[in-house]
Amino acid sequence: MPKSDTKTAANRKDLFSGLVFVGIAALFAGHSMVHTIGTPLRMGPGFFPLIVSLLMGMMGLIVILQAFRSARAEDPEEDQHPIPWRGALLTLGGPIVFALTITGLGLVPATALIVIMGAFASRDMTWRGAVLSTVLVTLGCLAIFAWGLGLPLRLFGTWIL
Amino acid sequence: MEDLLSNVALGLTTAMSLTNLFYCFVGVLVGTAVGILPGLGPLATIALLLPLTFGMSPTSALIMLSGIFYGSQYGGSTTAILIKLPGEAAAAVTAIDGHQMAKKGRAGAALATAAIGSFFAGTVATVLIVLVAPPLASFALSFGPPEYFSLVVLGLIFSVTLAHGSPTKALAMTFLGILIGTMGRDIYTGEFRYTFGLTLLEDGVELTGLAIAVFGLAEILRNLETPVEQRPVVAKVKGLFPTRQDLRRAGLPVVRGTFLGSLLGVLPGAGAIIASFASYSLEKRLSSRKEEFGHGAIEGVAGPESANNAAAQTSFIPMLTLGVPGNAIMAVMLGALLIQGITPGPTFISANPELFWGVIASMWLGNLMLLVLNLPLVGIWVKILTIPYRHLVPIILGVCTVGTYSIGLHAADLYIMAGMGLIGYVLLRWGCEPAPLILGFVLGPLMEEYLRRSLIISRGDPMIFFQRPISATLLLLALIAIVAMVSPRLRRKRAEIIVEGES
Amino acid sequence: MTKTGRSMSRPMLTRRQTAGAMIAAALALSFAGAALAQSFPERPIRLVVPFAPGGTNDSVARIVAESAQATLGVPVVIENQPGGASNKGTAYVADSDPDGYTLLIQSDTLTTNPIVYPNAGYDALTSFEPVAMVARVPVVLAVRKDLEVQTIQDFVELVRARPGEITVGTPSVGGGNHLTGLLFRDKMGLDWVDVPYPGAGPAVTDLVGGHVDAMWSMAASLMAHQESGAIRVLAVSTAERSPLLPEVPTVAESTELKDFAVENWQGIFAPAGTPPEIIEKLSEAITAAAKDPVAQERLQGLGMQPAGDGPDILRTEIEGSLPRWKAVVEANNITVQ
Secondary structure, eight states, X not given: OOHHHHHHHHHHHHHHHHHHHXXXXXXXXXXXXXXXXXXXXXXXXXXXXXXXXXXXXXXXXXXXXHHHSSOOOOOTTOOOOOOOHHHHHHXXXXXXXXXXXXXXXXXXXXXXXXXXXXXXXXXXXXXHHHHHHHHHHHHHHIIIIIIISXXXXXXXXXXXX | OHHHHHHHHHHHHHHTSHHHHHHHHHHHHHHHHHHHSSSOOHHHHHHHHXXXXXXXXXXXXXXXXXXXXXXXXXXXXXXXXXXXXXXXXXXHHHHHHXXXXXXXXXXXXXXXXXXXXXXXXXXXXXXXXXXXXXXXXXXXXTOOHHHHHXXXXXXXXXXXXXXXXXXXXXXXXXXXXXHHHHOEEOTTTOOEESOTTOGGGTTOOOHHXXXXXXXXXXXXXXXXXXXXXXXXXXXXOOOSSOXXXXXXXXXXXXXXXXXXHHHHHHSTTTHHHHHHHHHHHHHHHHOSOGGGTTSOOTHHHHHHHHHXXXXXXXXXXXXXXXXXXXXXXXXXXXXXXXXXXXXXXTTHHXXXXXXXXXXXXXXXXXXXXHHHHHHHHHHHHHHHTTSOHHHHHHHHHHHHHXXXXXXXXXXXXXXXXXXXXXXXXXXXXXXXXXXXXXXXXXXXXXXXXXXXXXXXXXXXXXXXXXXXXXXXXXHHHHHHHHHHHHHHHHHHHXXXXXXXXXX | OOTTHHHHHSOOOOHHHHHHHHXXXXXXXXXXXXXXXXXXXXXXXXXXXXXXXXXXXXXXXXXHHHHHHHHHSSOEEEEEOOOGGGHHHHHHHHTSOSSSSEEEEEETHHHHHXXXXXXXXXXXXXXXXXXXXXXXXXXXEEEETTSSOSSHHHHHHHHHHSTTTOEEEESSSSSHHHHHHHHHHHHHTOOOEXXXXXXXXXXXXXXXXXXSSEEXXXXXXXHHHHHHTSEXXXXXXXXXXXXXXXXXXXXXXXXXXXXXXXXXXXXXXXXXXXXXXXXXHHHHHHXXXXXXXXHHHHHHHHTXXXXXXXXXXXXXXXXXXXXXXXXXXXXXXXXXX
16 A cells, blocks of 8 residues: 555544544533632532543644654554445444334334344345344343333333323 | 450351341342342432331441442442343443443353352452451551542543553543533532532432433433344343353453452442442453444443452441441441440440441351352243343333432432433434443542642642652552553554655 | 204203203312222322332332331332432322322422422422331431541531541532531531442441541441441531430531421322322321231431321421522522533
8 A cells, every 4th residue: 555545544543533623622612611610729519520621632632743743653454445325324223213203103113123224234135134032132121121121111202092 | 366266156146046137138129129129229228218227236236237238339330230231330330341241141151240249359358357457447547538539549540441442532531421420519618619500410420320321211212222133132141140251251350350359449438339430440451352342241230240249348448447437338338336325436446346247247158148049040031031122121210210319309410311311312423432431430539639638738749649659659650651652652652654755 | 953953942051051061060079089999099099209229218118118008008119210310210109190199209409400400300399299207317426437526526626627638428410418418507607528428338348448538428327337337427407416326416516507407208199189089098098007006116227216206297398498409509609500
């Protein structure tokens, strides 16, 4: 791999992560103004987070600086694989969908729903495999959480019954 | 000495009654299961089972409840090793090197080492409780807010060693963790901080959900990156048990982890999490194979797992000997005892010798049961790794989601979990590791709480941290740690400059 | 029948008929209400605890639930809903259906929180129907072992001699314990340093360890330590000495505040609008549960005085203490957001 490619890859990682840190730091530091900061010896709720966000911002800046320096010795074997958009959406969407539907659909359908989502997160999933997984995992969750632990969750929610 | 032996004998006879053996077994079994399940933890389980204990004798009740607690420490490391999903936040550290070992086909060795190390730690911790419970307890009491502050500072400095990549990024992740930890209600004024107007953030971020998100979910996304054909075949499992070389390497870390964990566990508020992180840092510092850490060093599993378990056992000491609960779980157990009419405290041991010594003995027996339970299971667990990944994802997703929801039945926890999973994944792609974030999240708010409280107590005088001997010592250690970490780098920089100058 | 046919072919109801219909409907409804109460309870009852498991409120709830189950004939299930300084769970019950199947356990935090947190989500007087008072607890002043005071008067003198120096911990911000201490402080004109803690556990730990000088807290959290001598309880806040700590004098008898009388309580509540028949049934069952000898023993083990008083007493208590707490909160500027 030509040296310039590795250099760009290293730069991007550092650059972006540095930007994220600086960005979040700015967000928190800015929001600190809403809370009383107080003095170092009589700290208000905004004091400590303000200091920490400033420190984090500094770290972020250092990381950005490192991005522009000579190529860091990153693992050359570590290619950057493309982001698995479908997988990410389905996996991260799972908890969100569950949260939205748990009271409406109830435990059984909501669990089944997110399990199917998780099943199709992998590109190589077949319909047969998905159905099998869904049935087994939903039953398993039922057994553990509803029956085993006796959590007060409705099996079928208000939209259905 | 005679007294001691007769007490131990009393304890063993009490613990080995059929009823108590049964409850011990039930406790550790449930505990292991709960530890394996992401989300629901020992605290919620113990609370759920509390009504059951009303009908039991106090001894049996405490035996069962404590079994659940230290049993969950065993269980939590299983999923951490297998799928990099810490079932309990305390197992997060094990997930770092443990999972790497699993990827290299050494899951069996990792699991077995964790179990053996935990058993050793449990045994030693039990002995320590028997011998030095009262002095350890008074040691714990001498820790006030300034001492805790200094301890936490020391802990945070070690967080840098948790990452095997860039230390700057590790520090940044630690700070990020601290900031996430500050979101929620402020202890002193009761107002909401950094919730940005979102109701869902008002109760702050939940630790287990966060750990699952940044370790487990982010890891899933990472694994989904590689298309099936290119996915590295999980190396053939090279034997189920640790080799002799493994055991030799794991030996000292187990011992060190045990003592570190025993000490930290006694301090109310410190707990198993700090113990495992501290052990990891210690082992990395002392190891002659530093580069291996983060890529499957067995010391990174043996030490933290032992520390974990030792801390879990010794956290009983303040509760039993002083009536002072060290963490939420101890508080529930204290409540269980009080309801039964038993008052833990300095007179507890002499007033209820059967109960005290019986519980101590059962702790050791429980650890033995856990070892016997877990070692054969290693084979089964390892088989799980052979399930095609496309099936593992829905299982993990399903159990994590329902598990996290079951903690408090808050939809907010799930939204946060999804969000943090995204952030964790993105940062992971950019070379920032999750472990320092978790440590920052746990320790940051503690540090702030103790800092503010110390300054309130000292009426604004910052010298309080240096005037108290323990606190001053800890801060000195922290300073030494910083210097030790920075100087090799400075020396290298200087060497580079000299070389460049000469050329 | 055509669309308009109906109104044309039938006469409108006369006023008498309308009145009669309304009376009949009202009677039917009240019978239905009574019928509902007759069959109550038919399914498990949820007792919401707006605190984390293991705390005093939680333990009391479990004790009461256990005993009440027998009388009521259905399971009473504990549901922990911690969050928002107990406001979350409390507001949740306030918004629940007033059918008697969702109940709340609360302490005088119910009274004080809406004053301290304007966005609490409920009103102490109008959001709930009190069902029963199950326990009473005095607030006590406790000091660390080595503090050189033996009575509360000594303590007052010590604070006067060293203004702004003595540290007094409090297990919560704006809770009954905190406010009781502040009430005392204001009335005596003292100046001490308030040290807030996120709960009774850490607060008591620091007191036992000697890191704070004193603490105002529910007796329950301190009983064990008083017995072992790790701390010293100087006075109780109630008008008369508490059977839990008979050797400890009251604030009233040892200082110049002759009418100082504060008592914490633990009570069960139902959402406002719950039919009176259901309240009565619940109240009977719960007061009986609180008076049950097994429950009494357990409550005492926790450091609480079992009560078993009906809803009126509870309501009077709330109404009576409201103005007092309002004054303290305002004087000390504790409102949050």
